[in-house]
Amino acid sequence: MSQSRFTGGLLAALVLAGAGAASGRSALFVAAVIPLVFVLYGALSVPRADDGVHVTRDLSTESPLPGDRVAVELTVENVGGSALPDVRVADGVPGDLRVVDGSPDAALALPADGTATVEYTIVADRGQFPFDSPTVRVRGASATNARTVDAPVDGTDELNCQVSVADVPLRRQTTAHAGTLPTDSGGPGIEFHSTREYQRGDPASRINWRRYAKTGELSTVNYRERRAAAVVLAVDARDASDATAHTGTPSGASLSAYAAARAVEPLETAGHRVGLAVFGIDDPVTGGTDPAWVPPGTGDAHHARIATVLDAAVEDGADDSEPTTEEAEPEQGEKQVATADGGSWLGAGDDARIDRFAERVQPGTQVVVCSPALDEFPVALTRRLAADGHHVTAVSPDVTATDTPGRTLAATDRALSLSDLRAAGAHVVDWSPDEPLASAVARATTTIRGGQR
Structure with a gap:
């Protein structure tokens, strides 16, 4: 209850009581006493300024991978000397992160020195995401008044989703340089x-x-x-791949860029010459035509150029609206181009992209194709590379779902694309963002060593 409302209510009750006493009418006096008692009780039950609420926020991991689920635990403690029968808490979840389980809002009752926990789960995306301080409102026992508490927050105040490293299973196609393969x-x-x-x-x-x-x-x-091997990481960041399973989750194009970024450091550390191609963007360094191209090389300057191109790929996808796999449709004006087997289709310009890329890749170079495989593009690319004598590994993040008929159809199309990739000779890493990429790579590596594709 605000100060003006309390003063107005109290004044009205006093005037009514005074009128009843002056007139000698007991009924009027009794009628005034009832609201007067209610107003006074509300005033006395207002939480005192020293009734403190302390909040601690903990994350299951502070540095997750894109697409990982992060459990958030908010512990609310009553550090005052009296009970708080009605405490409303709303955590300051970063606006760009999606809550997929539980709720960051809660209504709690806290005895003196008591604690309560609020739990929810968010999906991580690339970048740094600071949490706002939680909003805490405390109501008195009468439930007619409330005040906002300045609650100090300990624990984690930021989710830092950066790309770390993992090993990609390379084939035995090497250069003349000494290395680890x-x-x-x-x-x-x-x-x-x-x-x-x-x-x-x-x-x-x-x-x-x-x-x-x-x-x-x-x-x-x-x-x-x-x-040492010469390895080119080919990232599928085309509009057709910039789709998500659900709103608020990383897109297939972004996850493909993440997978490539995670492979750069271990490949360079092992002495391999690493190159990069990003389909769907022009080269942000040289202005070259799609796909953006960084030839295999080594050194700090080379590493910085790869990082620049990968960042451009992620930012380009983040700037666009991300349709779900159920909503993704061919762009207006796209032509359909049949692939060699006559049963698949490519969007306008995809065949030209593949030709430009194939002409740049030198003989003896391995290619790691990072694509969500939502259409036939990665299959057509793999077939062309295999025909030119290149060994191909495909890392495919799964951004499909099966909760609607449309999404189920998209998931079926992806499964067929992965089967076609294996038939074309690629070693396939089928990666669900619900698991660490390192686990998916390890599983694929075990399969490869077991003689399967």
């Missing part, structure tokens, strides 16, 4: 490969002295050579 050829190294007859000039450290001691014959040990 094992090959099928023998030479200097540390892992035994084979033996051969001694040749003049072979180093003494590679002579099989044990065999010489037994037979008197000189032979040379070959070890499995480890070489």
Whole structure:
């Protein structure tokens, strides 16, 4: 109750009581006493200024991956000396994050020194998201008055969703440079490969002295050579891939860019030469035509250029509205282009994008295609690369759902695309954003090593 309302109510009750006393009419006096008691009780039940409420916010993880679910626990404590029968709490959830379970709002009753917990779950997206302070309103026992409490907040005040690193299962297609990828050829190294007859000039450290001691014959040990690979990360950030399973979750184009970004550092650390292509945007550094292109290379300047192009891919997708997979439709004016098998279709310009990219990729280069596989584009790209002799690994974030007929159809189309990718020779990492990308990669790597695709 505000001060003016309280003063007005009290004045009216007093005037009515005074009129009853002056007139000698007991009924009028009794009628005035009842609201007077109610007004006074409301005034006495107003929470005191020293009735403090303290809030602590904890996250299940402060640095999740895009698409991860993050549990938020808000602990509300009554640090005052009296009970608070009605406390309303609304946490300051960042506006760009979606609450998928529970509610950040709650109505609580807190005894003196009592605590209560509010729990809800949000979906992480790329970037830094500061939480606002929670809004806390405390009502008195009469439920007719309330005040907003300045509640101090401890614990976590920001969700930091950055891209970290993970290993991508590379194929044995390498360059002549030394590196960490094992090959099928023998030479200097540390892992035994084979033996051969001694040749003049072979180093003494590679002579099989044990065999010489037994037979008197000189032979040379070959070890499995480890070489570096040239790898191009191909990100599908086209409009057709900029779709989500539900509003407020990362899009397929954004998750594809995240997957590529996570692969850059471990590949560079292992000595591989890393390149990047982003389909759907022009090159933000050189102004080159779609796809944006960074040829394989090494060094700090090269790494910075890759980061610039990946950031442009994510920002471009964030600037556009993100339809769900049920709502995504071909752009107006798109033409349909049949692929080689006659059973799939490409949007206008997709075949030209593939041609430009294929002409830039040098022989012996591996390609990691990062795409949600919502249409036939990644399949057509993989077939072209395989025909040119390139080994392909496909990392596909799943942004489909099955809660409506339209979304179920989109999920079925994606499943068919993944099957076509495997048939085209690609090793497929089928990644659901509900699990860590590292787990999906590990599962795919185990499948690959088991002789399956």
